Amino acid sequence: MKSPLFYDVTLRDGSHANQHGFTAEFCSSYIDKAYSSGLRYIEVGHGNGLGGSSLHIGRLKDPLLWNIIAEKASLYQDLKVGVHVIPGLATFEDLDAASEAGVTVFRIACHCSEADTTETYIEYVSQQGHEIWGLLMMAHMIKPDQLAREAKKMESYGASRIVFLDSAGALTPSMVERITREILSVADVPLGFHAHNNLHAAVANSLAALSSGCDSIDACARGYGAGAGNLSLEALVALLEKDECSTGLDLKQLTELSGLIEQQYASSLPIVDSLSTATGFYGVFSGFKPKILEAAASFDVDPMDIIASLGKAQVIAGQEDQIIATASELAKEQRR
Amino acid sequence: MKRIAILGSGNIGCDLLVKCQETDGLKVVSFAGRHANSKGLEFALRRGAPITDRSIEGVLEDGETPDILIDCTSAAYHQYNYDLCKKNDIRIVDMTPAKLGVSCCPVVNLDECLGADNINMISCGGQASMPICLAIKQANPAINYIEVVSTISSASAGPGTRKNISQYITSTQKAIRDMLGISFVKVIINITPAIPPIHMKTSILVDSEAVLSEPETRSSIENVTARVRSYSPGYYTSVDLRRMGAKTICQVQVTGSGHYLPAYAGNLDIINCAALEVIKKL
Numbered sequence: 001m002k003s004p005l006f007y008d009v010t011l012r013d014g015s016h017a018n019q020h021g022f023t024a025e026f027c028s029s030y031i032d033k034a035y036s037s038g039l040r041y042i043e044v045g046h047g048n049g050l051g052g053s054s055l056h057i058g059r060l061k062d063p064l065l066w067n068i069i070a071e072k073a074s075l076y077q078d079l080k081v082g083v084h085v086i087p088g089l090a091t092f093e094d095l096d097a098a099s100e101a102g103v104t105v106f107r108i109a110c111h112c113s114e115a116d117t118t119e120t121y122i123e124y125v126s127q128q129g130h131e132i133w134g135l136l137m138m139a140h141m142i143k144p145d146q147l148a149r150e151a152k153k154m155e156s157y158g159a160s161r162i163v164f165l166d167s168a169g170a171l172t173p174s175m176v177e178r179i180t181r182e183i184l185s186v187a188d189v190p191l192g193f194h195a196h197n198n199l200h201a202a203v204a205n206s207l208a209a210l211s212s213g214c215d216s217i218d219a220c221a222r223g224y225g226a227g228a229g230n231l232s233l234e235a236l237v238a239l240l241e242k243d244e245c246s247t248g249l250d251l252k253q254l255t256e257l258s259g260l261i262e263q264q265y266a267s268s269l270p271i272v273d274s275l276s277t278a279t280g281f282y283g284v285f286s287g288f289k290p291k292i293l294e295a296a297a298s299f300d301v302d303p304m305d306i307i308a309s310l311g312k313a314q315v316i317a318g319q320e321d322q323i324i325a326t327a328s329e330l331a332k333e334q335r336r
Numbered sequence: 337m338k339r340i341a342i343l344g345s346g347n348i349g350c351d352l353l354v355k356c357q358e359t360d361g362l363k364v365v366s367f368a369g370r371h372a373n374s375k376g377l378e379f380a381l382r383r384g385a386p387i388t389d390r391s392i393e394g395v396l397e398d399g400e401t402p403d404i405l406i407d408c409t410s411a412a413y414h415q416y417n418y419d420l421c422k423k424n425d426i427r428i429v430d431m432t433p434a435k436l437g438v439s440c441c442p443v444v445n446l447d448e449c450l451g452a453d454n455i456n457m458i459s460c461g462g463q464a465s466m467p468i469c470l471a472i473k474q475a476n477p478a479i480n481y482i483e484v485v486s487t488i489s490s491a492s493a494g495p496g497t498r499k500n501i502s503q504y505i506t507s508t509q510k511a512i513r514d515m516l517g518i519s520f521v522k523v524i525i526n527i528t529p530a531i532p533p534i535h536m537k538t539s540i541l542v543d544s545e546a547v548l549s550e551p552e553t554r555s556s557i558e559n560v561t562a563r564v565r566s567y568s569p570g571y572y573t574s575v576d577l578r579r580m581g582a583k584t585i586c587q588v589q590v591t592g593s594g595h596y597l598p599a600y601a602g603n604l605d606i607i608n609c610a611a612l613e614v615i616k617k618l
Contacts, residue, residue, distance in 0.1 A: 054522055055541040055583040056485050088525045091502045113529045114490060116498045124502075141529075298580055314530035321485055321539035325575045325587055 001245045005216040007041040007163075007192065008034055008233065010261070012084055013218075013225030015047035015060075016287040017268045024064035026264055031072045031079075033260060034221070037253035041080050041105065044069055047226060047287055048318070049084030049109065050094040056320050066101045073102030080105045080131065087117045088318065092124050099128050108159070109135035111316045113142050115150035115157075122157040133192075134159030138316055140170040140283050144182035151183045151191075161190050161216065166205060167317055169198025169228055169276070170283040173208035180212040192216030195231040197223060198280025200272050202231040203239065222258040222269065227279060227286025229270025234258050278304055282311025291320055295327035305330055337363050340615065341395045341426075342385075343417060344408030345369030345376025347494060347604060348431055351596035352406055353380055355612045358595075362615065365400040368392065379596070392417050402426055404615055410496055411503075418454055427618060429611050430456045433503055439511050441466040442613045443563050455614055460603035461486040461525060462508045463610045464538040464590050466515070467571075471560035472586075473516050475553040476546055480519040482512065483541040487526040489533030492601040501525065536602035537574060539587040544579050553577055557586060568609035569593060570602055 011027055027044060034042055046052035046060045053060035069081050082105035083098050095106065106125045108118045118134060125132050134154030139147055151162040164179055171179075176193065183191055193209035195202035195218070206217055219236060223229035234254040237247050262269065275293075279286060284307050292310075296303035309326045340356050342349045342364060349367070356362045367380035372389040380387050388394025395405065406429045407417050414434035421428045430437055437454025440446065444466055449455050457463065465484040473479055488497075497504070509521045528534060547553055554577045564571045570591030577586040590602030597604050 051524075054485075054524065055483050055543065056524060056539070087501045088505075088527065091505050093506070111527070111529065114498075114527050116495070117501060117527060120499050120502065294580065298578075313534075314528070316526065316528050316530070318524070318526040319487055319528065321537070321541075321575075321585060321587055322487070324578070324580060324585055325537070328575050328578070 003245055003247045004210055007216055007218045008039050009043045009218050010220040010224050012043040012045045013220055013230050016226035017224055017270055018265050020046050020058045021061045023062050024068045027068050033257045035076050035079055037257055038249040043082040045083050048089055049086055050090035052089050069101045082107055084109055087121045105131045107133040107135050109137050112136040112139050115153040119157045126158045132159050133161045133163055135163045137165045138167045139164040144179045147179055148182045148186045152186050155187055155189050163192035163194055165194040166196055167285050168283045169196030169280040169286055171205055173204045176205045176208045177212040180209055180214050184213045190215050194218035196286045197228040198276040206231050206236055222261040224261045227289045228272045228276035278307045282307055284310045285317040291323045295323045299327040299331040301327050301330040339363055339365045339400055339402045341366040341402035341405045343368045343392055343405055345374050349408040350376050350379050351608050354595040365402050366395045368395045392420055428454045433507050442610050443467045444470050444515055457607050457611050458511045459504055459508045460607045462511050463606045467560045467564045468540040469512055469516055471556040475556040476548050479546050482518050483522045485524040485539040487528055487537045488603045489600050490527050490529040491533045492603055493527045533600040535600050536590040539585055541583050541585050544582055544584045547584050567613040568606045
């Protein structure tokens with residue numbers, strides 16, 4: 001197997017785990033280590049990407065992150081710093097600011113069925129000449145052929161790569177394979193996959209993605225990401241190396257990178273617990289976990305009931321307020 | 337009898353047609369589109385409205401000259417339409433985000449807008465959130481940060497909405513900031529494909545430390561939402577003001593009147609209800 005492109009989302013998806021609390025200082029040492037491990041694509045920012053810092057989702061604690069991007073982008077000429085962009089949170093002004101700071105990869109993301117919301121954002125970034133990827137989030141929520149149509153739209157707007165995201169960790173390996181084959185049967189651009197570990201399937205799903213035709217993988221050191229976490233970067237690299245796929249990455253340094261996370265964020269390391277099984281099963285966005293717990297405590301309702309209701313109502317990423325509304329409804333029902 | 341012309345035969349135009357026809361004192365003298373066989377023109381014809389497929393030229397050259405023109409086209413065409421209306425002494429109510437005229441949310445500044453020749457209806461999220469922002473501002477005059485999160489159904493988000501998300505955010509932020517004097521405003525919009533389609537929901541969030549008194553803020557919200565219901569009957573709080581740690585949240589749900597558009601399209605209904613309220617008072 002040819003080695004995939006590794007896209008490190010630790011400093012963005014991991015933001016969900018520490019409530020958007022990465023410090024500029026930590027990011028600086030992380031990027032140095034990641035670069036020397038051989039990683040060349042590193043994403044930085046708020047868990048929900050540009051414009052995500054808010055009361056609604058959580059405020060970014062250290063606004064100095066931007067200075068770090070500028071510093072590292074000029075220090076490491078072949079390093080590509082990426083950002084996550086959701087139209088509806090981010091504005092064109094946010095795209096300008098990221099571009100000025102030295103960001104060169106813009107991953108324009110939307111809920112999997114709403115690709116047309118990315119059109120004007122992709123066009124806007126195209127004018128700046130940056131690398132543009134199109135991301136379909138919560139990919140478990142629509143059928144593979146529909147996903148393929150949405151992917152094709154993003155390609156027609158100008159995305160040079162498509163990534164489908166299992167944002168709720170709700171896919172199985174066979175589903176990932178079907179989606180990969182379906183998208184590749186219509187797309188003329190390469191395809192990547194982004195896993196979450198709610199049902200312990202991040203590694204299995206990523207391997208299924210690679211064996212069926214994806215050639216880029218999103219991963220986090222120590223799997224440090226939203227909810228039950230993402231794909232563990234070092235675990236996948238170890239598995240691929242054992243299978244005689246040369247990744248070009250330094251596994252020893254990657255384990256040290258993982259160690260950096262373990263030391264600094266010991267209290268927020270993702271685990272697969274009963275709650276993540278429920279979110280994976282019901283297909284509820286991984287990043288909701290802390291807010292589900294907060295709302296359950298505030299309204300004195302069972303978090304499992306909140307998860308089941310959110311799944312039934314097909315609530316999507318970005319609707320954090322609906323967690324509170326759901327808990328409030330459940331509390332009213334309990335009193336009746 | 338006020339003579340009304342509706343320019344633009346999409347969802348907004350068709351729904352306003354029904355609303356105007358069902359309002360005493362208003363007479364629709366022209367319903368204009370660009371394509372002879374469009375769904376909107378056929379609908380207007382069935383409703384007995386005089387129609388034209390020659391846009392504003394048709395409005396000005398055929399039949400009765402209107403007193404008020406409602407521009408339901410898009411921001412790009414608004415300047416052209418406004419110029420022609422000015423020449424012909426026709427007042428314009430602007431449903432596009434062009435913002436050439438005075439921005440209006442009925443519960444905030446209706447009376448101040450009535451003298452203007454061009455009244456802009458801001459945006460659907462602006463009409464849904466501005467009343468709550470006003471209520472919070474009235475109970476907490478020193479408030480300097482407010483956040484608005486609207487979620488609309490995919491089925492109610494047309495191509496115009498989808499192509500103008502960044503502009504929608506910046507213009508709604510600016511309208512709330514300028515009209516209510518709140519220094520920092522953050523607007524977020526979600527589009528969800530959930531089936532059945534959800535009714536528009538808008539959450540307003542502020543820093544808990546900025547809320548002087550929860551009971552007073554709550555009663556201010558009750559008072560303002562009741563006033564909004566006088567023109568947009570489906571406007572209710574779905575989550576009462578609630579402190580959640582550092583943030584305090586309140587959510588309203590807007591159910592549409594079900595005139596031309598389905599009840600879930602509360603986002604399109606509230607901006608039309610607000611426009612109708614303006615037109616009645618002009």
